[in-house]
């Protein structure tokens with residue numbers, strides 16, 4: 664057999680394989696989402712997301728410590744209030760759940776970086792991501808509220824804000840209010856390419872944020888569309904987004920690749936609750952190997968072009984990276 668080119672030559676040993684690896688990752692690029700809830704002494708497991716919990720503010724620091732020990736330095740905070748109303752006023756209250764969690768987190772673990780999800784769906788009685796006019800979410804009125812929410816997060820200590828509502832013009836609006844208040848150096852990580860997805864199911868369970876009627880298709884994107892996602896990413900960058908996100912991750916890696924080419928800011932991929940829940944459920948039945956699948960999913964996102972990866976498996980992934988299993 665006269666074969667000049669044998670790709671297997673570079674796969675012969677582990678040393679060789681590691682040398683020619685194309686995708687290198689670091690735990691520095693991992694973001695860990697966490698849920699904080701009102702009350703005290705609470706660590707409630709989320710039934711559809713085994714291993715993930717809702718922490719009261721007094722319990723949260725223990726988990727922050729575990730994250731920091733694992734080498735995960737970036738936290739994405741979600742709040743679950745105990746009072747909801749039409750306009751989601753607890754989302755921007757000075758003593759709201761995220762605001763209090765931030766102050767405590769900053770006091771105890773000032774070296775971690777805190778990113779907050781800026782949205783209204785966990786805080787509104789109707790569960791939609793904005794202010795309603797009859798049955799529709801009113802874009803421009805919602806922007807005023809998103810500004811208030813983002814500003815209140817930053818005033819409470821957020822290092823970065825992440826608007827996830829998908830209203831038009833929200834990045835510009837938030838950039839404006841932050842700048843007016845002297846926070847021109849606080850970056851915006853926008854959920855730029857966010858699809859209306861069934862993969863968020865377990866999250867809505869966790870955050871008690873399922874819409875009371877209808878769905879989110881008038882603001883989140885139709886999953887048939889790809890050019891529209893590029894348009895959204897470009898718009899957000901024009902409006903001042905510092906980092907853009909594609910969400911979900913696993914079934915949307917084409918968008919991660921395309922967005923990476925289309926814009927020159929860092930790209931993040933969010934492996935969402937449904938992805939986590941599927942891996943958990945299948946591995947619990949011994950149908951798949953949890954660690955292998957979790958690692959493959961993460962590496963695939965980086966390979967597609969993500970620079971930052973948001974995952975409920977962040978601590979476990981950091982460990983795999985440290986041990987040299989991936990990256």
Ligand code: PBG
Nearest residue numbers: 782784827862863866935936937
């Ligand atoms: C808030 C928000 C959602 C997620 C992140 N921010 C839910 C939604 O849009 O319905 C989903 C995250 C996940 O599923 O892990 N709008």
